[in-house]
Amino acid sequence: MNKRWLLLIPLVVFFVLLGFFLVGLDRDPRELPSTLIGKPAPAFTLPDLNAPEKMVSAQDFHGQVWLLNVWASWCVSCRAEHAVLVEFAKTNEVTIVGLNYKDKPTDAKTWLRQYGNPYAASPMDSDGRVGIDYGVYGAPETFLIDKNGVIQYKQIGPISEEALSETLIPKIRELKQR
Amino acid sequence: MIPEIGQFALILATLLMIVQGTLPLVGASKGISAWMALSRRTAQGAFFFMALAMGCLIYSFIVNDFSVLNVATNSNTKLPLAYRIAASWGSHEGSIMIWVFMLGLWSCAVSIFSKHLPEEMVARVLGVMGLVGTGLLLFLLLTSNPFDRIFPVPIEGRDLNPLLQDPGMVLHPPMLYMGYVGFSVAFAFAVAALLGGRLDATWARWSRPWTTLAWCFLTLGILIGSWWAYYELGWGGWWFWDPVENASLMPWLVGTALMHSLAVTEKRGTFKVWTVLLAICTFSLSLLGTFIVRSGVLTSVHAFATDPRRGMFILALLALVIGGSLVLFAFRAPRVGASGKFKLVSRESALLANNLLLTVACGTVLLGTLYPLFLDALKLGKISVGPPYFEAVFVPLMVPTIFLMGVGAVARWKEATLPDLWTRLRWALVVTVIVSVAIPFILGRTAPTSVALLALGFGMALWVATSAVVGFLDRIKHVGGSFSEKLARQPRSFWGMFVAHLGIAVFIVGVTVVKGFEAERDVKMTPGDTVSVGGYSFRFVGIEDHPGPNYQASRGTFELSKDDKVMRNLYPEKRKYFSFGMPMTEAAIDSGVFGDRYVSLGEPLNDGKQSWSVRVYHKPFVTWIWGGCILMTLGGLLALSDRRYRVNARREAGAVSWTSVKLEKA
């Protein structure tokens, strides 16, 4: 009697497992169901960091594709992301708005002086109220908002060069086409 | 400079590993002895460079070289020296680094202690280890370089995660990884045997001590991890069925099966195919454990690193190593040859049944751990599988396992008869049943479920202990001399089994009593208040600030007393680490042979009276859980020190080369 097929069972079981892992890797276990994607970006009107007498609001960017980047000077991961954003801003691909989250204006200004300022505007969300509207859990987080003011994508954690070139830029270009 | 040396050493180690993983294997299949001879030198060379790289990393941490990204993110000028050293393996990069370092260590050890093995076998074993090592070194260099620089150089580092700033965490990862990686030796022997087409008793004898040693490390590693979770997480639990804990339990279960299966293969020449499969599975599960923790595919309190690119790399590595070896297994295992015969009632079948049960238990743990992933991958919703699932499945499987453990230790090889087993085990059975039924009532329990659980727990523990004693008495009956001479004549391997099995009994007692009698209270306490639990009183004396090297603590003082007699003061802390800002609970534990008194601070209630929420526990016999694990480890070490490994090793050298010649011709 030939029982050799029995010996293939472990292999088959393993490949089934492997398949699940492959799918599982694509999924982010940190991700909490976000209900904001596909919904209009919450409105805000906040003073600008560099010109506090001027108010910045979400409405200002209506009609264009823009990024809302949540950052703060206390945020270690933002530092890594910042260099990427500064480079990206030079390409003028898209308007980047920096929501300065729960920060002190002096610290934030020092940060921008030292690291460069990629932001078209930096609304100051000192008490984090707007952050709550946007469901911000921490910094950095970045929202991609389309011409109609609808959130199309949300990046949790720092934007790496890869995330920028492989995910964000293609999405931005696609949204600009629409 | 030093980090560059480390980086360079790592690259050299990789190159040597590539040589170690290729030429000796080719040499072994083509019979080129010069290529085969390379295996030992390259293994030792690779280890030298890996040790150098590890040394450079540790040095960078000791001097706090913040120009190294890994140091900058995991160390801090205020971090004490011991934790700076531990931080070397606290991060993702560091933990992979120590993983490959240990692989180097094990293969170097194999190259030194395998003088008596045929050249071809050594070449294959080291070759397989070289291939595994190459994969992980490439992973390290390409996706997780521990020596990456950062510019501009920060003046201060981010600090080590406070959860890891603990003596238990200094030891836990190295021990665990020694165990995980140690199973690569058994794996390499199994794959080498499949490649060479030679699976016989000598193969089992060679890989046995390595397997036992790896198992000892793993046991110790799990023990330390459990102990750490017990006092550091402040929940007083010792096992959470957390995916990462499960990841270490699975190789342990299958590794335990492997250890016993190897014993049968060596002594009786049976179970060969099964043993090879277990060897492959044990190491595969160790790799899987690394994958689960490091890929962040499952969340848990431990998953500190999440990066899909790394996950892809490890996944590819898993596919190659595990998939490759299973393919080899499927095609080569049929050639393994006939097994020795044995009857239904025999020590072999008891061991085989237990092997199966341990493997099934591992399978259920794997299923429970990955089930949320399966459902999510199939978009059937997000779920979590809690400890009740694992308890509901694991315990029923362990009951027959424990029963057969007692039988297997007493039954004869090849053929045993039921009447004979009955004669020998009846006293053990009678004692077990009477005592385990009596204990719950003596301890004052009358509720049916509570009585049943206690009786079951004590029954299992007593059964293991009494049957071990029966087996012991059986053995010394046939040996001449006085009682002490009889004891002295038993081989260390027997003592090893005896002690390890007693360890299981001690462990079960610990688990049973903690489950049945632990008492817990969450209370609000104002200085001067007293709370009693399990017959002990905790009086909250007060709270004061207490500065630490890199944290600020609120330290509570609790006066522990029993029957109005003050025993001692306990000082639980709530720490706030400067760099992370998150609070950390440091429980204070009064530990004793018969249990722990445990107090941890919740949070200040800001009512102006210095009130705090406080959690107090009485954990009777909890120390037995870890005591049992220590006994198991000791048992493994005793078995390792058996003189036959040294004597046989020498004697075998001649015999083995003859067998290999015979098999070459076959």
Added chain:
Amino acid sequence: MSAGQEMTQETTVASSGGLKPRHKRFLWIIFGLVFIAAIVALILNAFGSNITYFYSPTDVTQDKVPHGRAFRIGGMVEGGSLVRDADGLTVHFKVTDTAQVVPVVYTGILPDLFAENKGVVAQGKLDEHGVFQATQVLAKHDENYVAPEVAAAMSAAQKEHVMETLKQ
């Protein structure tokens, strides 16, 4: 070694007693099936009663959640929503996914990482008033993901260090 080598049959268990081989094989198959059935029953039973589903506050408000059965909700603890009862152990807070909010009650000691405006997972049941009665609260934590509270806790000295670094 060549592939045409003689194959040897693996015999694990020899015949026991006076049973004919065919009967013996039959017995083994029966035994194996019973064993497998027992394991499967065990697992299904354990899964059936011990799996907890995970829902968002939106699911809760849209009534997509099971009634009378424990489940988990996840979201962020709404800022300023944490209220403690006089007993010091019962806490009330609100979990939000930014679209909807669910009130939660929990009695006991909260985990170290629990804080307002931070991620949280609570396990429990929804009562008839729409309040989530939590039996367990887990705080989420991720090393690479910094929350604002980190800043507040950073000592002034360290902050200066960082600033100096930036100036370099």
